[in-house]
Amino acid sequence: MLEKLIEHIKKFLPIAEEDVPVVLSFFQEATVKKKENVQEADKVCKQHYFVTKGCLRMFFVNEKGIEQTTYFALENWWITDYLSFQTGQPAEYTIQAIEPSEVISISAEKQEALLQQFPQMERYFRIIFQRSTAAAQRRLKLLYQLTREELYLAFSKQYPEFVQRIPQYLLASFLGFTPEYLSELRKKMVLKQV
Amino acid sequence: MLEKLIEHIKKFLPIAEEDVPVVLSFFQEATVKKKENVQEADKVCKQHYFVTKGCLRMFFVNEKGIEQTTYFALENWWITDYLSFQTGQPAEYTIQAIEPSEVISISAEKQEALLQQFPQMERYFRIIFQRSTAAAQRRLKLLYQLTREELYLAFSKQYPEFVQRIPQYLLASFLGFTPEYLSELRKKMVLKQV
DNA sequence: CGGATCGTTGATCAACTTCAACGGTCGTGG
DNA sequence: CCACGACCGTTGAAGTTGATCAACGATCCG
Numbered sequence: 180m181l182e183k184l185i186e187h188i189k190k191f192l193p194i195a196e197e198d199v200p201v202v203l204s205f206f207q208e209a210t211v212k213k214k215e216n217v218q219e220a221d222k223v224c225k226q227h228y229f230v231t232k233g234c235l236r237m238f239f240v241n242e243k244g245i246e247q248t249t250y251f252a253l254e255n256w257w258i259t260d261y262l263s264f265q266t267g268q269p270a271e272y273t274i275q276a277i278e279p280s281e282v283i284s285i286s287a288e289k290q291e292a293l294l295q296q297f298p299q300m301e302r303y304f305r306i307i308f309q310r311s312t313a314a315a316q317r318r319l320k321l322l323y324q325l326t327r328e329e330l331y332l333a334f335s336k337q338y339p340e341f342v343q344r345i346p347q348y349l350l351a352s353f354l355g356f357t358p359e360y361l362s363e364l365r366k367k368m369v370l371k372q373v
Numbered sequence: 374m375l376e377k378l379i380e381h382i383k384k385f386l387p388i389a390e391e392d393v394p395v396v397l398s399f400f401q402e403a404t405v406k407k408k409e410n411v412q413e414a415d416k417v418c419k420q421h422y423f424v425t426k427g428c429l430r431m432f433f434v435n436e437k438g439i440e441q442t443t444y445f446a447l448e449n450w451w452i453t454d455y456l457s458f459q460t461g462q463p464a465e466y467t468i469q470a471i472e473p474s475e476v477i478s479i480s481a482e483k484q485e486a487l488l489q490q491f492p493q494m495e496r497y498f499r500i501i502f503q504r505s506t507a508a509a510q511r512r513l514k515l516l517y518q519l520t521r522e523e524l525y526l527a528f529s530k531q532y533p534e535f536v537q538r539i540p541q542y543l544l545a546s547f548l549g550f551t552p553e554y555l556s557e558l559r560k561k562m563v564l565k566q567v
Numbered sequence: 568c569g570g571a572t573c574g575t576t577g578a579t580c581a582a583c584t585t586c587a588a589c590g591g592t593c594g595t596g597g
Numbered sequence: 598c599c600a601c602g603a604c605c606g607t608t609g610a611a612g613t614t615g616a617t618c619a620a621c622g623a624t625c626c627g
Contacts, residue, residue, distance in 0.1 A: 241518050249513050261507035271514060294496070301495035302488070308502030313455035315509035319443050320465060322516065323549060324435050327583075347606065355517060360583060362607050521615070541574065554615055556575050 180208055183231040184283050187255055191306045192299055202300070205293040206285050211235075211276040217284075218274035224263035226284040230256050233280025236349065237272045248352040251277075253341070257307055277345060327356045328364055374402055377425040378477050381449055385500050386493055396494070399487040400479050405429075405470040411478075412468035418457035420478040424450050427474025430543065431466045442546040445471075447535070451501055471539060521550045525558055 181203045188194055194202065211217055211233070218224050220239060228235065230252045237250040237258060249272075252258035263270035264287055285293065294300055325333060331354055335342050342350060351361040375397050382388055388396065405411055405427070412418050414433060422429065424446045431444040431452060443466075446452035457464035458481055479487065488494055519527060525548055529536050536544060545555040 239514060239518065247517050249510075249517055261503065261510055265503065265507055272510075298492060298496070301499050302492070305495050305499035305502060308499060308506050309455065309459065311506045312502050312509065313459055315506065315513075316443075316455055316466075318513075319509075320433060323441050323443055324433070346604095357584060358606070359585080359608085363583090366607080540572095551616060552574070553576085553617080557615090560575080 180231050180281055181206065181283060183255070184229055187229070188300075188303050192302050194299075198297065202293065202297060205289045206283050209282050209284065211280045211282060213276055213279050216273055216275045217282065218260060218270060218272070220271060220273045221269045223267055224260040224270040224272075224274075225286050227257060227259045227264060227287070227290060228252070228274065229283045230254055230258065231281045231283055233276060233278040234344070235274055235280060235282070236277050236353075237274050238352070239272050246273075246352065248349050251341075251345075251353065257311075277349065322355070327354060327360065328367075330354050331361065331364055332368075374425050374475055375400065375477060377449070378423055381423070382494075382497050386496050388493075392491065396487065396491060399483045400477050403476050403478065405474045405476060407470055407473050410467055410469045411476065412454065412464060412466070414465060414467045415463045417461055418454040418464040418466075418468075419480050421451060421453045421458060421481070421484060422446070422468065423477045424448055424452065425475045425477055427470060427472040428539070429468055429474060429476070430471050430547075431468050432546070433466050440467075440546065442543050445535075445539075445547065451505075471543065516549070521548065521554065522558055522561075524548050525555065526562075 184206065185194070185199055185203065188202075206229075209217070217228060217235065218226070232254060235252045235258055236248050237252070237260070238246045238248040241247050250258060258274065260270040260272040260274070262268065263272075267287075290304075294304070321330060321333060331350075334350075334354060347361055348358040351358045354361070378400065379388070379393055379397065382396075400423075403411070411422060411429065412420070426448060429446045429452055430442050431446070431454070432440045432442040435441050444452060452468065454464040454466040454468070456462065457466075461481075484498075488498070515524060515527060525544075528544075528548060541555055542552040545552045548555070
């Protein structure tokens with residue numbers, strides 16, 4: 180399973196075979212059950228997670244007590260509450276598996292130690308975060324320019340298999356509307372196709 | 374003016390004095406007039422901008438022909454259309470000065486060359502992008518959890534001087550609503566205070 | 568001084584939420 | 598293996614939020 184991470188790193192930079200076990204020694208593996216939290220809100224987020232199997236979601240609980248999902252992480256995606264991870268403040272987000280999953284993680288301290296010992300890993304994380312920044316810009320553009328209905332269409336088109344894979348109420352939350360409204364949208368779309 | 378960039382880099386890592394001029398030789402300076410574009414939509418975004426003075430905004434034009442502003446960049450902030458910058462595709466965003474400004478910039482090619490020659494700069498950009506990722510998470514949380522009115526209040530509270538500094542229609546656009554509605558919100562708030 | 572730009576106002580309208588209720592399905596315990 | 602409860606998706610009515618459009622005043626700047 181750790182192999183998955185090495186493969187991912189190798190996509191972005193060369194890494195000497197003899198360094199592989201040393202690099203990997205900074206990380207730990209975990210199996211996560213469905214609905215299990217890897218990170219609880221209000222606790223400091225100590226780990227940075229790399230998903231090797233399954234799917235995680237990140238959510239916060241709003242004033243009405245509703246879980247608002249804002250991120251999903253699939254295989255080969257990094258995820259964490261970066262604000263808490265960086266500053267050591269309590270996290271605002273909970274991170275939960277929505278399927279039986281497998282993750283690799285590294286603590287903030289170990290990540291820093293890894294970067295000290297293997298400065299070339301700065302490049303790996305620089306690229307990861309640069310891509311994340313680009314993805315955030317793209318997502319924000321969609322959020323600003325599309326109606327909820329168009330958002331649903333765009334997302335369904337880009338991730339058709341994923342839409343099948345997750346419960347509708349999570350998708351509705353992620354897209355920023357209610358499950359009832361998603362239900363209405365789906366009905367409308369079926370009618371149009373007939 | 375280039376001094377501002379060096380100061381910023383030094384906040385995150387040590388840099389030998391003799392390296393300073395070499396590092397700086399990768400960058401270029403520019404003065405930008407109010408309303409001048411440093412980046413046009415549909416052209417490939419070749420530069421990564423660091424603002425040393427003034428303020429830039431990033432926007433796209435939606436289907437109704439309205440300029441939708443999604444980012445501001447103040448002093449010591451990096452900004453660009455990262456998707457275009459990374460992939461070489463045409464940009465979706467325009468980047469424009471909203472005040473007379475001064476920027477330092479570096480092309481994608483030169484940034485790569487800089488990182489090859491000074492690998493410690495990977496750390497600098499890793500930190501910049503990691504913070505940017507954290508900021509994006511924070512912003513997304515606010516967008517999902519607050520009403521438009523609360524967004525305006527929160528933003529006014531966090532950046533009171535900035536709200537004074539920019540035209541209201543830009544602020545309304547950034548917060549995701551119309552200038553007319555912002556006007557209504559402001560009226561409502563004044564009435565409450567009386 | 569004159570035109571363009573910006574903020575405001577009010578009426579109407581569309582998008583989306585809220586709430587309550589119902590039916591289907593899935594998983595768990597007996 | 599069945600029965601029960603919890604969870605999930607759906608439906609429809611009523612209510613909010615915020616958009617749209619058109620018009621007007623103020624201000625800025627050349």
